[in-house]
Amino acid sequence: MTKMQGIVLNDASPQLRNDLPIPPIGAGEVLVKILYTTVNGHEIDLATDKAMQFLNKLMGARGDVKTGLEFSGIVESDGEVFTTGDKVLGYVHLVKGWKPHAEYIAIPEQYLAPLPASLPVTDAAALPMSAMTALVALRDIAHIQDGDSVLILGASGGVGVMAVQIASILGAKITAVASAKHHELLTELGADTLIDYKTTDITQTTAKYAMVLDLTTNYRFKQIRHLLDDDGYFIPANPFNSLLDMLRYRKAVRWLYVDKGDSKMLAELVHWATTGKLKSIIDSQFDLTDYKDAFDHAMSRGKSGRILLKIGEDV
Ligand SMILES: NC(=O)c1ccc[n+]([C@@H]2O[C@H](COP(=O)([O-])OP(=O)(O)OC[C@H]3O[C@@H](n4cnc5c(N)ncnc54)[C@H](OP(=O)(O)O)[C@@H]3O)[C@@H](O)[C@H]2O)c1
Known part of the structure; x- marks a missing residue:
């Protein structure tokens, strides 16, 4: 078998293709069979925003826009850290490389962490990119500590529900901004x-x-x-919209871009998930054949947490 199913964006419209090549495994990479992934607005934003496309090309994006940011799966080759049959979760570089809305991904091992049996493959897929983004922003960039006050705008979204929980783990006083229907959930998560x-x-x-x-x-x-x-920080999730402010107010407006693979940080998040400190919030789940509905839903308002897309069977 050399071909696989996967989603490619044609202008801003997702298309399921069955003639994509199974990615060749590069140095330091393993092949992963995808079980679950999530559908986010990120790719559509990318496909519809010419300035973002230009910047992404500058940063190394090549060819068709492939989609997906995070996943759970099963390793199908032997690497230095992982071997065939290992269950993993992982995320991708936002710009470069293969993406997980496909049956297989070739991925550097540092973007993966072991998936313990106690964490369901569904919950695991909803965690890596959202929780990494939140942790990098809160701890690495803003150095949030016990008692600090944080304001989270967009707290009900995929990254937001993780940011509220991680800010709570770090001991922050959290003000969460979201529509009223999500307030009960956000209070439960620590706001x-x-x-x-x-x-x-x-x-x-x-x-x-x-x-x-x-x-x-x-x-x-x-x-x-x-x-x-x-000495407070403003951290915009889309840094490209604030480039001039970052140059002008470099101490206060900070660059957030999750591009490095960090298995150690991902494993720390998995530990929080398996010890009950960090919960994946699943808005809804779709099969790969219903991918258009999943993308339509991702574009709609009023969701909480992540939309799951089931790609492969966990056998
Ligand atoms: N820089 C990085 O490394 C990085 C990494 C990952 C993601 N991101 C970016 O982070 C952003 C968030 O991602 P996500 O996956 O969490 O998106 P999401 O799930 O769509 O969440 C965005 C949330 O914002 C809410 N919202 C919209 N307008 C609002 C307002 N005025 N006040 C408060 N809430 C408002 C929406 O709620 P309603 O639907 O109820 O309006 C929605 O829940 C995206 O732009 C994504 O591209 C950046």
């Missing part, structure tokens, strides 16, 4: 103060924060600046 963006304009509020994490990509630094402590 202290809830704000409904449909009734309150956060830019008109006055509380101060050590960090504002914008997962909505709606806000610019000038709207948020007065909400930051003197």
